[in-house]
Amino acid sequence: xxxxxxxxxxxxxxxxxxxxxxxxxxxxxxxxxxxxxxxxxxxxxxxxxxxxxxxxxxxxxxxxxxxxxxxxxxxxxxxxxxxxxxxxxxxxxxxxxxxxxxxxxxxxxxxxxxxxxxxxxxxxxxxxxxxxxxxxxxxxxxxxxxxxxxxxxxxxxxxxxxxxxxxxxxxxxxxxxxxxxxxxxxxxxxxxxxxxxxxxxxxxxxxxxxxxxxxxxxxxxxxxxxxxxxxxxxxxxxxxxxxxxxxxxxxxxxxxxxxxxxxxxxxxxxxxxxxxxxxxxxxxxxxxxxxxxxxxxxxxxxxxxxxxxxxxxxxxxxxxxxxxxxxxxxxxxxxxxxxxxxxxxxxxxxxxxxxxxxxxxxxxxxxxxxxxxxxxxxxxxxxxxxxxxxxxxxxxxxxxxxxxxxxxxxxxxxxxxxxxxxxxxxxxxxxxxxxxxxxxxxxxxxxxxxxxxxxxxxxxxxxxxxxxxxxxxxxxxxxxxxxxxxxxxxxxxxxxxxxxxxxxxxxxxxxxxxxxxxxxxxxxxxxxxxxxxxxxxxxxxxxxxxxxxxxxxxxxxxxxxxxxxxxxxxxxxxxxxxxxxxxxxxxxxxxxxxxxxxxxxxxxxxxxxxxxxxxxxxxxxxxxxxxxxxxxxxxxxxxxxxxxxxxxxxxxxxxxxxxxxxxxxxxxxxxxxxxxxxxxxxxxxxxxxxxxxxxxxxxxxxxxxxxxxxxxxxxxxxxxxxxxxxxxxxxxxxxxxxxxxxxxxxxxxxxxxxxxxxxxxxxxxxxxxxxxxxxxxxxxxxxxxxxxxxxxxxxxxxxxxxxxxxxxxxxxxxxxxxxxxxxxxxxxxxxxxxxxxxxxxxxxxxxxxxxxxxxxxxxxxxxxxxxxxxxxxxxxxxxxxxxxx
Numbered sequence: 001x002x003x004x005x006x007x008x009x010x011x012x013x014x015x016x017x018x019x020x021x022x023x024x025x026x027x028x029x030x031x032x033x034x035x036x037x038x039x040x041x042x043x044x045x046x047x048x049x050x051x052x053x054x055x056x057x058x059x060x061x062x063x064x065x066x067x068x069x070x071x072x073x074x075x076x077x078x079x080x081x082x083x084x085x086x087x088x089x090x091x092x093x094x095x096x097x098x099x100x101x102x103x104x105x106x107x108x109x110x111x112x113x114x115x116x117x118x119x120x121x122x123x124x125x126x127x128x129x130x131x132x133x134x135x136x137x138x139x140x141x142x143x144x145x146x147x148x149x150x151x152x153x154x155x156x157x158x159x160x161x162x163x164x165x166x167x168x169x170x171x172x173x174x175x176x177x178x179x180x181x182x183x184x185x186x187x188x189x190x191x192x193x194x195x196x197x198x199x200x201x202x203x204x205x206x207x208x209x210x211x212x213x214x215x216x217x218x219x220x221x222x223x224x225x226x227x228x229x230x231x232x233x234x235x236x237x238x239x240x241x242x243x244x245x246x247x248x249x250x251x252x253x254x255x256x257x258x259x260x261x262x263x264x265x266x267x268x269x270x271x272x273x274x275x276x277x278x279x280x281x282x283x284x285x286x287x288x289x290x291x292x293x294x295x296x297x298x299x300x301x302x303x304x305x306x307x308x309x310x311x312x313x314x315x316x317x318x319x320x321x322x323x324x325x326x327x328x329x330x331x332x333x334x335x336x337x338x339x340x341x342x343x344x345x346x347x348x349x350x351x352x353x354x355x356x357x358x359x360x361x362x363x364x365x366x367x368x369x370x371x372x373x374x375x376x377x378x379x380x381x382x383x384x385x386x387x388x389x390x391x392x393x394x395x396x397x398x399x400x401x402x403x404x405x406x407x408x409x410x411x412x413x414x415x416x417x418x419x420x421x422x423x424x425x426x427x428x429x430x431x432x433x434x435x436x437x438x439x440x441x442x443x444x445x446x447x448x449x450x451x452x453x454x455x456x457x458x459x460x461x462x463x464x465x466x467x468x469x470x471x472x473x474x475x476x477x478x479x480x481x482x483x484x485x486x487x488x489x490x491x492x493x494x495x496x497x498x499x500x501x502x503x504x505x506x507x508x509x510x511x512x513x514x515x516x517x518x519x520x521x522x523x524x525x526x527x528x529x530x531x532x533x534x535x536x537x538x539x540x541x542x543x544x545x546x547x548x549x550x551x552x553x554x555x556x557x558x559x560x561x562x563x564x565x566x567x568x569x570x571x572x573x574x575x576x577x578x579x580x581x582x583x584x585x586x587x588x589x590x591x592x593x594x595x596x597x598x599x600x601x602x603x604x605x606x607x608x609x610x611x612x613x614x615x616x617x618x619x620x621x622x623x624x625x626x627x628x629x630x631x632x633x634x635x636x637x638x639x640x641x642x643x644x645x646x647x648x649x650x651x652x653x654x655x656x657x658x659x660x661x662x663x664x665x666x667x668x669x670x671x672x673x674x675x676x677x678x679x680x681x682x683x684x685x686x687x688x689x690x691x692x693x694x695x696x697x698x699x700x701x702x703x704x705x706x707x708x709x710x711x712x713x714x715x716x717x718x719x720x721x722x723x724x725x726x727x728x729x730x731x732x733x734x735x736x737x738x739x740x741x742x743x744x745x746x747x748x749x750x751x752x753x754x755x756x757x758x759x760x761x762x763x764x765x766x767x768x769x770x771x772x773x774x775x776x777x778x779x780x781x782x783x784x785x786x787x788x789x790x791x792x793x794x795x796x797x798x799x800x801x802x803x804x805x806x807x808x809x810x811x812x813x814x815x816x817x818x819x820x821x822x823x824x825x826x827x828x829x830x831x832x833x834x835x836x837x838x839x840x841x842x843x844x845x846x847x848x849x850x851x852x853x854x855x856x857x858x859x860x861x862x863x864x865x866x867x868x869x870x871x872x873x874x875x876x877x878x879x880x881x882x883x884x885x
Contacts, residue, residue: 010052012065015341016214019076028113029120031784032072032091033173034079042387044369046075046362047117049137051097051126060129062345067151067358068093069343070676071126073334074362084370086383088712092120096128096137107136114140122146122363123386126358131155138167147395149365151357156201159416168397168417170408172280174202177316178210180424181254181280183445184314184438186217190278190463192584194250195224196241198257206256206282207679222464222584223248227257239268248463249584252278260285261292268309275455276462284317284427286434307432312454315427315434321351322408322423325441331356331407360406368400409442428452467581470665471521478670479519485677486512489684496688505688507540512681515673527575534676535566535606541683542613542647545640546620562609569602580665588665608657614651617644624799637800643683648868650679686838694840783871787816788855789825792848799856809873814846816854827854832871835862844868 009030026028030052046843048071050064072091079088085112094117096110114137117125125141125148125305128134141148142165150158150169158164159173159649195210197203207224214221225241245253248799257263260281267273290306297303322328332349340347345355369386372394376382397417404411412420426438426445430452438447447793450458472479489512493505514534517526536559543558575591582588593599621641622652654675657668785807790798807814817824828849835845835855842864846854858864 009093012344013053014344015339017072017342020072020136028116030093032075032093034075034088034090036079038088040086041384042412043090044084044087044124045090045092045120045122046365046386047120047125047127048091048095049114049117049125050091050093051133052093052095054097061130063152063353066345066352066355069346070335070355070358072343073338073346073364074359074366078362078366083366084383084704085373085379087369087373087387089366092117092122096133102392111140113134118144118146121389123369123389124148126151126361126365128153131158134158134167135164136564138164144389145392145395146389146733147365147368147397147400149361149400151354151361154271156205159205159418161416164417166396168400168413169365170357170406170411171354172318172419172422173205174830175205175209175312176419176422177256177282177424178254179213179421179443180316180426180445181282182210182213182217182219182439183315183440184280184426184447185219185252185463187447188451188460190460191218192220192222192250192252192253192463194222194245194248194253196245196253196255196257196263197224197226198225198229199228204258206631210254220581222250227263237568238263239270242270242272243269246272246277251276251461251465252280252463254280255284256282259288259292261289263493264289264310264313265292265296265304268304270842273309273454275453278453278461279313281313281315284315284434286315286427286429299391299416310429311431311456312452313429314437314451316424319423319425319439319441320356320408322356322441325407325409327405327409328407331359347399356407360404360408363406364400364402364404364411367404368395371402372399438813462586467585467587469521470582470586471519471669473520473632481678482515482519482673485681486516491675492688494686496692507537507544508684510534510540511676513537515676515680518669518673521589522591524576528570529576531566531570531575532563535562535610537680538610539563539613542610542617542644545617545644546613558613562606564853565606565609567604569599569606573598573602575599582665587671590665600776611651614644614648616750618648620799621645639686643686646682646686650675691840698839700862779808779810779873783867786857790853791854792851792853795853805856807871809871814871827852829854829871832868834864834868839862844871846871 007014007016007022008023009024014022020032020034022030022032030455048068050068051060052064052068053066054060075089075091078084082585084546094113096113110133123146125137125146127148127150128137129152130154131153134150135155135158138148138150138158142163144165147166149168151171154171154173156173156175158169167569182193191208191216195207197207211221211224223245224243227237227241255263260283264279264281265271268281273279288311293304293306293309293555332351335346335351336349338346345352357798372391373382382391387852397413398415400411401413409423410421414420421443422440423442424440425436426440426447428432428437428451429435429745435449435452437449437451438445440446451460453456453461455461472482490509491511493508496505510533514530514537515531517530522530539559539562546558573593573595575593577589578592579587579589621637621644624637624819625641632873654672657663657671660668781804784802785805786800787803787805788798788800800816802820803816803818805814805816812830813826813828815824815826827846829846830849831847833845833847834843836843842858842860842861844864844867846855846856848854856867858867
């Protein structure tokens, strides 16, 4: 077998590559070109800037040579598959660490290496190893508009596009470990977390990203606390930082601070590593933590038992060996076929560290170039521009966002050229040993085994101390008071309902019911029932006050309009029980909707409608404020006015509290409940307690009269229908209760003089005799009582007024006039019917000949019957003398 030729590059001996020619032109430069025919193809030079001659650190050397082997493997694939149309790639490897000393001269030589590499016409650079060396070369390459990719530099400072405009990388920054931590917390059911971070760029960017990502995952960052980077200040700042975190109620704490081991030992000393807390650490801190615990035990007593003290600790670290992931497995198959003497550290079905990321760096760059050429209308011209470095801003990081999925997962970049997802392992300390319990690939976390927590169980602890709901529960003193008042009001309403069938009582019952549903934690049903019962109850009360309580259609219209608005609003913006945290130990529940805009629209409509009804009721109460003074027996106007004013005052108080953004839960809840109970109870008592009292007084009076009648003899002569109304002094010349038209027309004295007008309210006068001189007398009745003149087709806006009336039943008309207003009207009618005969609500309806009807109120049922007979006493041939109003 023919022995392969050996070559030496950067003092490392390799055998000759079967696919490429390798030529070291000087001590710091090696050029690798493909052996196949490249005629009529354009050369694209890619620089590889790595510390090839570094010998002090074996780990660094392994990363450098294994990474360069992966890049060469990628170049072989690119050239053989013609991924860049009409072009081939030549690698120029440049030693970025030619000086072994760590002084200013080494920095100068590193800069010089970057400059000389760029002078060789490279269209892209891969490197460097450390973030500090990478920042030097990236600054120069960005100035010259040459894209640069790194597979090891993860410093957050390199995300600054003002300095590193053309820089991107295939290694994720440590900042996005926050995504994996938050997803792990979400899977464990934790919604509250705290962050402890070092006050440096990494810590600041970490907590800022964590806050943003937590908002998208319905997780709340309760507290984020920094500690100084200075070690002298860190000792004092660490205790206060840990105290502030735990005082905020945080129980799940993310640690992005160095040194991690020192922080955990201090937390253990403060008693913060126990069954109530969970610590999520950035990076694999197992070995360092063990070492620091041993050091601590040497110098302190009592000692720390590492296995038990830190059980349940979680650590999140980069995951490079994605075994089982198909793209990674394909990479391993190809990697294992390479000759390790030709490609250092290859030839095995495993990787050392960053080989997959180095391979992805070269592939992303090549595919980005290929897409630029394929998308161009002049591919040849575009390729020449690329080779000569004339594309400029077309080579910014977004140009390489081509949805490439490599061995280390998808290479998706943000505007800073940083990966949006990473690959991480979740370690769990169990009985002193590190165990993998989760794997995150491409932003998706899979829990591979159940995590073990500090107490030795697999049950995740709470994310905060037990929180107490502020909503009053059944059985609490305040709920007992609310229930007592509500049930008393409901029972009184039912009792009144048996006596007087009025819609207002139903409204009061529903309003009390809405207050009862506000007790305790709301449910999905109560979020619907509470607004419906309250609105319906309120509208029944106000609607019955505005219009006549007996006009069913009027009340239905008033209630129906708001019910339509409310029901549509509840369907479109359905309220659901929602928890709101006041502090880490207290919270409250209320009904809320997700779509605030829709809720606001229907809330404004419903509130505006109710406000208009309430204001109109207030207007009517104001207009009828003097009715009770003029006629005391009809003082319900005053009662209704007081009720409306009270409801208006309570509504203003409740509205002011609801719209106040500074009011806390207790203020809003209790003032609203008190306002509803006060308005309902006051209105119920002021409107119906006098009715109940009058009912019992009437029953007692009726019982006494019945007893007196039983004592009288059965031979007592009955009086005529109107005899009890006749004057005791009929012979007196003054005007008595019997008036006729001749006397009215020929009397020299005013009919309604001050003295003569002082008659008993609602008195009736009549006569049907003929005088000796042949004058025909006409039957006349008069009295003073409340009347209401209404337009037959729109009766809602009329009001009660005290008027003096004179009835001429045989002529079919009557007159009414107001002594205060000094005006009156003559009205013809054809029929009088009983409109209401309920207790304290005796009303006659006079059916007018025109478009208006007249309602009159009477004090007793006896008066009601008497006046109805008086109005309806008509001669058979009587015709109305007046036909207009």
